Amino acid sequence: MIISILTSKFKTNRFGLILAKYSYRVKLNDILAGRIIGLESTHALVDIGLERAALLPREEINVSAVNNPKAALYIDFIGEFLILSINKTTQQIIVSLKQVDCMRLWQRIRQIDFKNTVIYAINERPLRKGKIILFYGLKFFSLNSHIPKHYRRKKRKNFLLPFKFIEVKDIIHIGYLNSRLAVYPRFSQNLEVGGTYCSNVVSIKSFGIFVNIYGIQCLLHISEISYDRISDINSLYKKGDQLKVKIVYKSIQQGKISVSIKKL
Structure with missing residues (x-):
């Protein structure tokens, strides 16, 4: 008007x-x-x-x-x-x-080298599927799956977390953050492709199992469990089981590690 x-x-x-x-x-x-x-x-x-x-x-x-x-x-x-x-x-x-x-704060955000910069932002409040994060006075969003479990368990507000930007939408001024990408390089430096490690099962999905090695969550895909077809993965494992696995893939940029049992 x-x-x-x-x-x-x-x-x-x-x-x-x-x-x-x-x-x-x-x-x-x-x-x-x-x-x-x-x-x-x-x-x-x-x-x-x-x-x-x-x-x-x-x-x-x-x-x-x-x-x-x-x-x-x-x-x-x-x-x-x-x-x-x-x-x-x-x-x-x-x-x-x-x-x-x-608008001015958003212009400053756009000057950050998102790919290589780790920022420290404030955990403001939880949502059902993630957390609202404050940085430069602006609010961003991070999925729970992108935040290490140790930080998700903290009940108090306003503590700093390391993050990396994974997506920024200029038109609607929305940014998505990932804390795992920020802490991954430091904690994963002792994990090498081809190495064999003991792990603990932390969750079981239809497509595979997530295991914990030295505090790092790794994916054991269902195709890397056995050469035989698996009809019900829940009948084989339960949360807390200890598994010996071999690292077959590691990406610092994506913050992902894939492991295998059958290649042992």
Whole structure:
């Protein structure tokens, strides 16, 4: 939606004069300079150069939660505000400081060498299939399968974890993190392809068994268990069984190790 420009009537406003000079028409997702002219418990009033003051909800002030706008802002604070919405009837404008900061933070994230860089981010809260991770004030997601079990068991929040980015979607500003890729090179350096090791069964799936060697989870695919066809893998093994296995594949880039019994 686009609204016609009505120059601000607030005193000492230069933003309105600039907008009026160029006959600017305000629309959604514009970023305009503004000045805080009022503070309430739930919102702030912003002069962005229009006749009507814009509304800045407290949840749009900062990437971190703000309970009271008066603790984060002050009268005459000047910043850049993104137009979130425009009410067609009242022409009330809702703006955001947080979204502008997020855009800048995202630009910094894109400067990271994702392939070779290990970052340390904060475990904020668990979800059913993973965890929300905080980095540079932005929220990312990591699957539980991408986090070592030792860290998944920790109940406390806000502790640092090493991660690597595995996927970044610029358009919708979503990133996926993997902690296993970050810790894998250090813990797997003693595991060599062709080596034989004792392992413990940690989980059994229809396609194979996951075993633990020196704290590293490795896959024993069903095709690497026996030369004979296996109809029910659960009838052969149970969680906690000790198996002697041979490493047949190792990838630092993928954070994967495959083992075999039949090649012993």
